[in-house]
Amino acid sequence: MLWFRYESAGFYDQTTLPGNVGLCGNITASQVTTFTAAAGSLLVDLRIATPKINGFFAATKNEVVSSGGNGNATVYGVAQCAETISKIGCQDCLNVAYNNLQSCLPDTDGRAVDAGCFMRYSSTSFFSDNQTTNIAHFLKGGGNSRNKGIIIGVAVGGGGLILLLIVGILLYFKLSRKSAADHRADILGATELQGPVNYKYKDMKSATKKFSQENKLGEGGFGDIYKGTLNNVKIVAVKKLVALQSDRAKANFLNEVKLISNVHHRNLIRLLGCCSKGPELLLIYEYMANSSLDRFLFGNFRPFSPARSKKGSLNWKQRTDRIIGTARGLAYLHEEFHVCIIHRDIKTSNILLDDSFEPRISDFGLARLLPDDQTHLSTRFAGTLRYTAPEYAIHGQLSEKVDTYSYGVVVLEIISGQKSSELKSDAMGEFLLEKAWKLYENGSHLELVDATLDPNDHKPEDVKKNHTDCSDVHSIISCSEANNV
Structure with a gap:
């Protein structure tokens, strides 16, 4: 089986995309220190x-002899x-x-798969010795950078085909794996998606x-x-879910x-994986x-905010x-992803x-994880009251319009620099x-524009644009770009 790709737009020059992923085995090496050194060097x-x-x-491949006499390690890549x-x-891409x-x-x-490259290592040989490449003279200084490994190499032209076969088998296995317990995933189309990376709890505990x-x-x-540092290099954010303790929820x-981890867009936070x-x-x-948008609109008022910020520090542009x-x-969540995802809690602190x-x-899709009878509020809807559409808060009527309403409140906060929950102490007191x-x-x-903004940064006609046809987020984008706002 070979790995093929087609799209309606050119992708020949693509190298790395948000969908890149590392797929790890579930067996730990017996000689941890020796194997990690051999694999890392390779x-x-x-x-x-x-x-x-x-x-x-x-x-x-790389062969390393343990200095402590605890055994050798061979790794193939x-x-x-x-x-x-x-x-x-x-x-x-390889970086x-x-x-x-x-x-x-x-x-x-x-294994690591990306738009323009593939990389794999294993303790088990998945190619024969006569299919290896002599890479010694391509390394820095023209020699072996490891000084403790042995590279066996004879260049072959058919290695690319072998790799494509490996990638094809990998993708086929990941996409076709299915069981009766995944019935709900079938409904969501999730069995056709790349699975999330599973992190170890002990690693997350150490990282945080x-x-x-x-x-x-x-x-x-x-x-x-919490802020977490993986292998003292990669920084991640780790969220501990508190509303998922029932057997049904788990x-x-x-x-x-799996569904949420396949949502990739430049204006959406990427879910890297989970620990179950x-x-x-x-x-x-x-x-x-840089934390969240509310910090730059209203100032640093939250106790755990990682950095100080001045209220009104964003200009009009x-x-x-x-x-x-x-x-x-939002448009991607509602209409461009293959399953419509309604956020239900759009607010400046979630941007x-x-x-x-x-x-x-x-936090998009988190409401999907909640049990039917449990949300992160005492009410039966998922959201924050001051951003919530009345028809959803009162009658539970859920549609994309719920997010559009919340988004409208966010827009008003961005323009005015005033929190929607704040009762102004001015003469109007509203x-x-x-x-x-x-x-x-x-x-x-x-009069709605934030007084901290430089009046020379924006034109009155831009503020007064009457977007009467902007009834959804797609229309908002079109209206805004057409009016150069």
């Missing part, structure tokens, strides 16, 4: 050599990049693959320093969230997480160093970019900012929604 060499080899393919990408693109495989060690097997107060990032309705947990074996259920996310980016993320201050919607509606009726739109 992966480094593959990462360096493969982009320099014609055809972007290398297969090699392959790496390959698509020949349609550049040498630099191959290097970038990501290498980092993804670090979380697998000291497991005896690990035993879920210490020092590493705590925040508290939420679904559970507390049974559905992996099926739902341990005293608590954990979700592992990308770490966002930055605010409108956050508005449009959030709309794009995180990456290193480039690009908005990323977080909540934000009431104030905004009256200003709209009176045609006094400009």
Whole structure:
């Protein structure tokens, strides 16, 4: 079986995409220290050599003799990049693959799959010695960078085909695995999706320093969230779910997480994996160093906020970019992913900012994980009251419009710099929604704009745009871009 791909748009130059993943075995090496050293050294060499080899393919093995006399370790590895990408693109892709495989060690097997490359290591030989590549002269300095391993190599031209076969079998196995217990997953289409990475509870406990107060990032309705460092390199955010203790909830947990972990968009936080074996259920996310949007709108008022920020520190352009980016993320959840996901808790504290201050919607899909009779509020709906559409809060009527209403409240907060729950102490003394509606009726739109904004940064006509046709997030994006807001 070969691995084929087709799309309606060109992808020949793609190297790494948000869907990249590391797939780890479930057997720990008997000689942990020796094997980890051998595998780590081999992966480094593959990462360096493969982009320099014609055809972007290398297969090699590394044998290490334990200095303590506890036994030897042999590890086998392959790496390959698509020949349609550049040498630099191959290097970038293999760097990501290498980092993804670090979380697998000291497991005896690990695979990393990305848009433009593939990397695998194993304690078991999956190619014969006459199919290996002599990579010694491709390494830095023209010699062996390990100084303690033996590389057996004879270049072969058919190695690429072998690798494609390996990838095809891997993907076929992951996509076709099915059981009667996955009936709900069938309904959601989740059995056709890539499964989440399963992290070990002990590793997450160590990464978060035993879920210490020092590493705590925040508290939420679904559970507390902690900063974690994997292998002293990769930083992640670890959420401890508090509402999933029943047997029924745990049974559905992996099926739902499988669905959510396949949602990839530049305006959505990526779910890296989960931990289902341990005293608590954990979700592992990308770490966002800039925290959440509310910090930059209302100031640093939360006790666990990782950095200080000044209220009103976003200018008009930055605010409108956050508005449009959030709309794009919602549009993907509602209409572009193969299953409609309604967030149900859109608010400024659930919009995180990456290193480039690009908005990323977080906690999407968490309401799907909750048991039918339990939510993160005392009421029967999942959400935060001041952002919740009346028809949902009162009658439980759930549709994409619930998120659109919440998003509208977020837009008003971004423009005004006022929290929707805050009762202004000015002469009007009104909540934000009431104030905004009256200003709209009176045609006094400009009075809603945050007073901390530089009036020279925005034009009055931009603020007063009448988006009467913007009834959903797709329309909001179109309206905003057409009006250059």
